[in-house]
Amino acid sequence: MQFLGKDIPSPLTLASGILGISFSSLQRIIRDGAGMVTTKSLSLEPRIGHEGPIIAEFEGGLINSVGLTNPGIHDGLLEVEKFHKEFDGVSIVSVFGGNATEFVRLSEAVNHSNADFLELNLSCPNVEDEFKRPFALMPEKITEIVAAVKSVSQIPILAKLSPNAYDVALMASLAEDAGADGITMINTLGHGMVIDAIAKRPVLRNNFGGISGPCIKPLALKLIHDVYQKVQIPILGTGGVSNGLDAVEMMMAGASAVAIGSAVYERGLDVFKITRSEMEAFMAQHGYSDYSDLIGILQEN
C-alpha cells in the first residue's frame, strides 16, 4: 500500500515518543514489522525532559509526562541519516517548536536530511508550564504554524492534533486549508492523574500526564471518523491501538495508516509483527485483499 505517495509494507507505524531516540531502535521496529517509524519530537535544543516517574499505569492504560526528552534537531537528524543508510524504511520526523519561527527553522533543518515526512507536534500536553496552551487547541496557531512550515518544507507535512480541542474536525480542516498534507491524530488525552493513596500524592513526578492506551481508543475512533468526513488529506490514526482488530477498526473509521505507542509496553516490540498478522487474518477471513480496502468503509447506522 501507499501513504502520501510512499510505498509501505504495512500501515502500522511507530507513534512518536516511544523508543524513538536512536536509529537502532527505529530500524529494529521496521524489521519487527512496522511500515513507518516516527521519531521522538525534536526541538531546536536538546531537552532532558521531566524527572521520573514519567509513566504511571492504571486499569485503562498509561499516563505519561516525558516532557519532550530529545537530543535536539542536530543530533536527532544524525540518527535519521543513520536510519536511512543502507536501510529500507519510511521515516516521519516529529518536531516541536515554541512558535512558528522555531517550527520553520526545524523544518528547514529537516529539509537537509533524508526524512520522508515531517510531523508537527502541535499537541504535546506535557510542557504547558513552559509553552502554555498546546497550539492544537488554538485555531489561529494551527493556521499560522502549518502555513509557515508549508512555505518552506520540501517534504509532506503531517499536523498532529489533540483530542482536547472542542472541535477537532474544524482543527483538521484548518490544518488542511493551511497546506497540511496529512493529519496525525490523536495525541494523548487530558491531562490525567494517577494517585498513590498511601503516599497521598500523584504518581507522576510532574503530577499530571497525557492519557494513552485502550481507554482512549473509542475517542480516537470517533474523532478520526469526524475528521475523515471533513478533510480530503490522509489520516495517520493513533490512540489505544493494541491489536489487529483495533487497527482494522481505526482504518474503517478513516485512518490510512495506524500508529502504535502504549501497546509496546503491554505487548513488547513484537506488537508490530503480531498486530500485522492479526490484521491479515481478519482481512483474509472477511475478504479484504488490500489494507487500503479498509480505509473509511465504516457505515453509520
Add this chain to the structure above:
Amino acid sequence: MKRDRQTIPIAAIREENSSLRTFTFETSLKAMPGQFIMLTIFGQGEKPFSILDVTKTSFSMTIKKIGPLTERLFQMQVGELVSIRGPYGKAFSTRTDRVLMVGGGYATPPLRFQAKTLRELEVNYLVNINGARSQADLLYVPDFDDYCDRSLIATDDGSLGHKGTAVDVMDAVLSEESFDYIYISGPERMMKAAVEVARKYEIPFEVNLERYMKCGVGICGSCVMDPNGFILCVEGPVVDSIKIDQLEEFGVSHRDKTGRIVAL
C-alpha cells in the same frame, strides 16, 4: 494494564561505608540476581537500583550516594515512605558447574546475590574475585567467604589482597584453573577488560550493564543500545557473551539524558 507499584516504608538502613548504605524493605519481591527495581522518592524523582538480596518477606539494595535522589535517600529515616516497582530486567543465568565471578567497586551487590543463589542451588565450584580501590571500599567480604569455595580480593592500593585490579587476578586464576562460566559486574571499562580475558580463555560469560534508564519497561528509549536497538532495561541488564559482541557501543559510548551519544 498491570499495576506493579508498591508504596512502602524503609524497614532498615545499614551503613556499608562512607558512601554506601543498604536499605531493606519488608515486602516480598520475586527477584533474581541482576534484576533491578525502580525506586521513587516522592517529590524528588525515580531511579533504577540493583537488588542485593531477597528473603521470603523482604528485599534489600545497596545504594551509593551519587546524585540528588540518592542524597535525598541518605537523609531519609526508617519508616519513611518510598515507592517501588519491579523487579525488572533479565537476571543472571544459574550455572552450577565451575563458576567464576569477577566484581568491581559498588557493582558487586548483584554478585553477592548471585553467589548466595548459586550456593543454594549447590553449585559445584564457585570462585569470586572482589575488586575495589582499597580495603575500605570492599563490600561483603565475609559473605563471599561464606558462599564461595575461594574468595579472592584485589585492591588498587594493595591495602587488602592482591595489589592490582580484579581483572589481573582473573587472568591469573584462569591460567591455573578451568571454569565453565564467568559472571562479571563492575564499571564498564573493567568489564570490557574482563571480557577480553574471558575471550582469551574461551569461556562463556555474562556481564551486568548499566545505561541511563527512565521508564524501566522498554518504551522510553533512553537505554537502547546501538547498533541493533537492544533495549537494556527489558532485554538486559545482564547480557551474555554472544549478544555482547553485537553491542558495538559496549566499552565505547553511551547516551546522555537527552539521547545524545557521548564517549564512555
